[in-house]
Amino acid sequence: MNETNDLARLLRAAATDMPDNPFRAEEVRTRVGQHHRRQRRTVLVAGLAAVAVGAVAVVFGLGLGDDSGPTTIVPAKTSTATPPSAPPTTTPPAPTTTAPPPQDGRVHLFGGVSLIPPKGWTVSASGESGDMQVCLVPPVSQYADLPCDGGIELQSGSVVGQEGAPFQAHQPWGWYQGSGQAPCPTPPADGVNGAVNEIWPGAAPASGDPESAGGPSLVEQSAWTVNGYTGAYDKWAAHCNNGFTFYPRSWYLPDVPFQVLDAVGHPDADAQLLATIKVGSDESRRMFFDDGVSLIPPKGWTVLWAVFNPRSGTLAPHGRWACLVPGTAFAYRSDASCSGILIEVGTVTGHAGQPFQAHQDDGWSADAGPVGCPRRPPNANSDGSDPVVSGAPGDTRTDVRAPIEQGPRTLAGQTAVYDMWVAHCADDDYTFYPRSWYLPRIPFRVLDYSGNPTVTDALLATIKIS
Amino acid sequence: MDDDFIGFVRNRGPALGRTAYLLTGDAGRAEDLVQSALLAVWLRRGKVEPAGWEAYTRRTMINLSCSWWRRRASGERPVATIPDQPSREGMAPTDAADERARLVMALRRLPARQRAAVVLRHYEDLSEAETARQLGCTVGTIKSLTSRGLDRLRLLMADPADGPPPDGVARRGPRSSQDAYGQTGEAR
Numbered sequence: 001m002n003e004t005n006d007l008a009r010l011l012r013a014a015a016t017d018m019p020d021n022p023f024r025a026e027e028v029r030t031r032v033g034q035h036h037r038r039q040r041r042t043v044l045v046a047g048l049a050a051v052a053v054g055a056v057a058v059v060f061g062l063g064l065g066d067d068s069g070p071t072t073i074v075p076a077k078t079s080t081a082t083p084p085s086a087p088p089t090t091t092p093p094a095p096t097t098t099a100p101p102p103q104d105g106r107v108h109l110f111g112g113v114s115l116i117p118p119k120g121w122t123v124s125a126s127g128e129s130g131d132m133q134v135c136l137v138p139p140v141s142q143y144a145d146l147p148c149d150g151g152i153e154l155q156s157g158s159v160v161g162q163e164g165a166p167f168q169a170h171q172p173w174g175w176y177q178g179s180g181q182a183p184c185p186t187p188p189a190d191g192v193n194g195a196v197n198e199i200w201p202g203a204a205p206a207s208g209d210p211e212s213a214g215g216p217s218l219v220e221q222s223a224w225t226v227n228g229y230t231g232a233y234d235k236w237a238a239h240c241n242n243g244f245t246f247y248p249r250s251w252y253l254p255d256v257p258f259q260v261l262d263a264v265g266h267p268d269a270d271a272q273l274l275a276t277i278k279v280g281s282d283e284s285r286r287m288f289f290d291d292g293v294s295l296i297p298p299k300g301w302t303v304l305w306a307v308f309n310p311r312s313g314t315l316a317p318h319g320r321w322a323c324l325v326p327g328t329a330f331a332y333r334s335d336a337s338c339s340g341i342l343i344e345v346g347t348v349t350g351h352a353g354q355p356f357q358a359h360q361d362d363g364w365s366a367d368a369g370p371v372g373c374p375r376r377p378p379n380a381n382s383d384g385s386d387p388v389v390s391g392a393p394g395d396t397r398t399d400v401r402a403p404i405e406q407g408p409r410t411l412a413g414q415t416a417v418y419d420m421w422v423a424h425c426a427d428d429d430y431t432f433y434p435r436s437w438y439l440p441r442i443p444f445r446v447l448d449y450s451g452n453p454t455v456t457d458a459l460l461a462t463i464k465i466s
Numbered sequence: 467m468d469d470d471f472i473g474f475v476r477n478r479g480p481a482l483g484r485t486a487y488l489l490t491g492d493a494g495r496a497e498d499l500v501q502s503a504l505l506a507v508w509l510r511r512g513k514v515e516p517a518g519w520e521a522y523t524r525r526t527m528i529n530l531s532c533s534w535w536r537r538r539a540s541g542e543r544p545v546a547t548i549p550d551q552p553s554r555e556g557m558a559p560t561d562a563a564d565e566r567a568r569l570v571m572a573l574r575r576l577p578a579r580q581r582a583a584v585v586l587r588h589y590e591d592l593s594e595a596e597t598a599r600q601l602g603c604t605v606g607t608i609k610s611l612t613s614r615g616l617d618r619l620r621l622l623m624a625d626p627a628d629g630p631p632p633d634g635v636a637r638r639g640p641r642s643s644q645d646a647y648g649q650t651g652e653a654r
Binding site: 021 | 475493
């Protein structure tokens with residue numbers, strides 16, 4: 001106990017070493033101004049692009065205004081009053097994938113999914129990425145403290161489920177993305193502000209004791225089909241300490257992945273919304289990066305695609321990094337680095353944070369890139385670090401960190417530098433082969449950390465560089 | 467910005483800055499973290515009541531400090547051994563400044579979520595349940611993160627210049643990055 005108290009004392013003392021900044025308010029005000037200017041520039045750029053597309057359409061008779069085109073992608077924010085905060089340096093999507101906000105209010109999400117919000121509802125981005133997490137908020141919300149003000153949450157490209165894990169169909173508590181004490185959508189029975197009104201699985205038990213067993217958590221499950229895509233429907237029951245029972249519902253398409261999550265229950269709105277959902281072609285899932293690079297992520301893989309820009313204080317556009325991980329892999333982004341396929345454009349990081357160079361020793365092991373064993377061994381270290389060691393077990397090469405295979409490869413019609421290394425997990429000798437395709441001219445790299453040869457080869461075939 | 471928000475920044479900014487300093491271990495990054503979080507709050511001021519500004523700012527700071535995307539974008543580079551560590555040789559163990567410096571350097575060598583858990587539990591005095599809510603994980607994970615973080619802090623404080631790797635594996639190649647951020651697959 002004394003040792004803990006000493007630590008608390010020392011932490012308080014150390015914190016005082018932070019110098020005060022008397023100009024903090026002014027500097028934040030400057031950031032606000034920069035943010036607004038960037039938004040205005042983006043609107044201008046988007047407007048000019050729309051005008052250009054319109055002009056092309058008029059000349060070539062392409063017929064703008066048809067919202068049914070499955071290859072149209074408009075970030076959700078563009079369809080609403082708040083435009084995305086992408087700086088103008090980002091290469092905009094190819095003209096054929098840009099369109100002015102459609103007249104019917106159709107919202108286009110990442111992954112080629114589009115839908116029309118229920119009448120009277122408003123649209124707002126709920127997460128870091130404007131077209132991957134979108135909130136539909138009812139005109140009047142009884143549950144404003146809940147995510148999406150108690151409305152409907154749309155997730156596309158990355159669907160979070162129970163306790164932050166990737167969502168899977170029929171997952172127990174799959175509707176609850178947080179963890180710890182879950183706040184109930186209604187106030188505590190005694191009305192005391194701040195009291196915890198916890199949520200329990202199942203409908204409220206007849207005994208009146210909220211902690212005794214209620215009904216089952218997952219009360220309905222079935223298949224759900226839309227546009228030829230087969231997904232899953234789930235309905236859960238949950239109740240609060242105060243006896244309030246509610247029924248979260250989810251409609252999930254693993255191939256995108258995409259989810260409609262109605263945590264509290266808006267049956268009429270759900271029906272309106274579901275009837276309008278369209279899923280575009282594979283091409284409509286194309287992701288656009290800086291410098292003209294684009295690709296189509298593997299079906300069903302989770303896309304982690306948000307970069308914080310410390311200079312502007314905002315999230316940078318989807319232009320420079322993306323991490324693609326299998327849909328059921330651990331994808332919690334706080335500590336997990338990219339355990340799947342890492343895409344880097346503009347800056348390619350090599351070993352230990354150094355700039356990547358062709359055929360670099362341990363060039364697959366970047367600073368904040370892939371770390372840790374790609375397959376958690378059964379006898380994993382208690383600290384969870386699951387160390388990785390260069391080379392194969394018993395590797396007799398002089399330099400076990402050097403690539404075991406290298407040479408030119410064709411990537412999007414250009415000659416890329418290819419490297420393959422070998423490494424293994426110290427705990428169980430699990431051996432894996434990171435592979436890298438690198439175009440120094442851009443620079444651009446695809447790094448398959450844990451070895452997904454079939455998927456990676458398919459991904460490479462979709463890459464375009466304009 | 468309106469006067470209320472400016473007043474909030476001026477009144478609560480120093481305290482937020484101190485927390486940010488422990489979360490980042492660097493005054494420059496701490497200032498950037500605070501300002502980034504304040505900007506996020508300002509942009510959502512329509513949805514966050516003034517009474518909730520501070521809590522929202524703190525939550526945002528924690529999320530941002532744990533984001534590897536952000537650490538990467540800000541140029542934060544994990545290294546096996548933090549440079550410019552004050553030598554313990556010839557220094558009195560009671561030197562308060564040295565002790566503080568060693569603590570901050572040791573904090574910097576913790577994985578981000580371990581660091582955040584230790585700061586929230588032992589600097590902010592949050593309960594395990596509240597810390598779990600802030601970090602978006604279970605109470606069990608908080609117990610684990612805090613316990614591992616404290617164990618590692620003790621080791622690093624005892625021998626900051628050459629703290630042993632956490633798993634007993636000699637540093638080579640990839641270990642340099644894992645030492646700082648290599649926490650994957652943590653229990654949830």
